[in-house]
Amino acid sequence: MRIVHLSAEFFPVSTVGGLAEVVSGLANGFAEEENVEVIIPKYSFIELKEARKSCFDDIEVFKIKIKKVDLTLIDSLKVDYFKRKKIYGYKDDEDRFIYFSNISLQYLLNKGEEIDILHLHDWHTSLSAALYKDIFKKKGLKIKKIVLTIHNVKYQGECSYKKLNKIKIEGKKYIFKKKFFLRKVNLLACGVFYSDKIVAVSPTYSKEILTKKQGYGLQNAFLENRNKLTGILNGIDISKWDPMNDPFIRYHFSNHDDIKKIFDNKRLNKQLLQKKLKMKINNKPLISFVGRLVPQKGPALVIEALKQTFKCNGQFIILGSSTIKSIQRRFKRLKRRFKLNKDVSINFLYDEELSHLIYAASDFMVIPSLFEPCGLVQMISFRYGTIPIAREIGGLKDTVFDEKNGFTFKKFSKRELRKVIKKSINFWEDHHKLDKMIKNMINENHSWDQVKVKYFDLYKNLLF
Numbered sequence: 001m002r003i004v005h006l007s008a009e010f011f012p013v014s015t016v017g018g019l020a021e022v023v024s025g026l027a028n029g030f031a032e033e034e035n036v037e038v039i040i041p042k043y044s045f046i047e048l049k050e051a052r053k054s055c056f057d058d059i060e061v062f063k064i065k066i067k068k069v070d071l072t073l074i075d076s077l078k079v080d081y082f083k084r085k086k087i088y089g090y091k092d093d094e095d096r097f098i099y100f101s102n103i104s105l106q107y108l109l110n111k112g113e114e115i116d117i118l119h120l121h122d123w124h125t126s127l128s129a130a131l132y133k134d135i136f137k138k139k140g141l142k143i144k145k146i147v148l149t150i151h152n153v154k155y156q157g158e159c160s161y162k163k164l165n166k167i168k169i170e171g172k173k174y175i176f177k178k179k180f181f182l183r184k185v186n187l188l189a190c191g192v193f194y195s196d197k198i199v200a201v202s203p204t205y206s207k208e209i210l211t212k213k214q215g216y217g218l219q220n221a222f223l224e225n226r227n228k229l230t231g232i233l234n235g236i237d238i239s240k241w242d243p244m245n246d247p248f249i250r251y252h253f254s255n256h257d258d259i260k261k262i263f264d265n266k267r268l269n270k271q272l273l274q275k276k277l278k279m280k281i282n283n284k285p286l287i288s289f290v291g292r293l294v295p296q297k298g299p300a301l302v303i304e305a306l307k308q309t310f311k312c313n314g315q316f317i318i319l320g321s322s323t324i325k326s327i328q329r330r331f332k333r334l335k336r337r338f339k340l341n342k343d344v345s346i347n348f349l350y351d352e353e354l355s356h357l358i359y360a361a362s363d364f365m366v367i368p369s370l371f372e373p374c375g376l377v378q379m380i381s382f383r384y385g386t387i388p389i390a391r392e393i394g395g396l397k398d399t400v401f402d403e404k405n406g407f408t409f410k411k412f413s414k415r416e417l418r419k420v421i422k423k424s425i426n427f428w429e430d431h432h433k434l435d436k437m438i439k440n441m442i443n444e445n446h447s448w449d450q451v452k453v454k455y456f457d458l459y460k461n462l463l464f
């Protein structure tokens, strides 16, 4: 099977969040048995030492192998769309990814080989579905089926049709006027209408996006294409997230160890982390939050969790970064307020190593999301014997079950959150119950092998 992914991110060369890990996990999962290529933009921050370089028209193509995956990076010689320091966050983001969606197909057409599955990810590349069926197919590009995986419906790439005209595409055609959008082109919607299959990143999320609340304006587009829509949970890289061989942590453990060893080593890791973050060294219950500080992750509830943990005589760590000024200010105020408190540590940065230490040392991980398409944090927490305290939403609802492998709460409310934190801390003191829960969690399997089987069936059903 010849599978080509088009994506804005790919771990480890260009990564902002979950998307990079998912594309990498999926591509690597299939690369051993199938012929897999991933195409991403060549951002200027990606250093390529051993890449093979070629050019056609005004396009530069770099090729490298990462593990077993053929990675192709594309840049323009004419416009500076990818000669940027970051992946996103520019005024012309839509122009950049419209351009990328187009030149990726141009590259595949030039290459001239037949593709079984073109796999698109999120709004950045979803336009390619429409461009293939309306333009590139007629030019001779051969793609059997197109799959679109939606990682987050909130980001859709809405823009003026004139942006398409810029690259000589008849923009007005993609307004879907009679359908739901007036005057604007919605790039994600192009993928929804033109792909052969749409995958949301969890079964619950595939239902939630049909509603007004979670569809962010695309609910009717999804309802109309419901027969193409399904949900598949993401996985995690279990070799990267492996408490037995994790190079960032000192005291290792695994699901084969007895529960006492797991507790003892987690406690030793906790002491090291407390020292590193200049916290009080004790064995109070430690609750942490790791994630982007954006509205999706429920920043107000993260703050509430911190206050409640403090009230219940626990410790709290935040590791988060945010591009939103008002949220940054709120957390800076919080940090000032708890400045002298050595049971609290607030860290504003993206730090992979520190995240590993936090997963390995914490007793709980709070995930109070407003919405959560899939979520990786709870799956990583399971691996490290860290109990998730999660809201019953999206992928969290599909993976965390109250009092079995974590604690859950339904409503996005401070009151419910306070209650569940209190309940969790009380539970933590009951060793018999706790042992059972940790055993359940640490034996969870969210590896890519599991996910691969589901995607393989999906590909097969489409093709044969």
Ligand code: ADP
Pocket: 017, 018, 019, 290, 291, 292, 319, 320, 321, 349, 350, 351, 352, 355, 374, 375, 376, 377, 378, 380
């Ligand atoms: P999203 O993709 O919405 O950000 P996910 O739960 O799917 O959320 O994935 C988040 C990933 O990013 C996890 O692996 C988490 O450990 C990591 N992460 C998030 N914020 C940070 C941070 N500040 N430092 C280190 N890792 C982080």
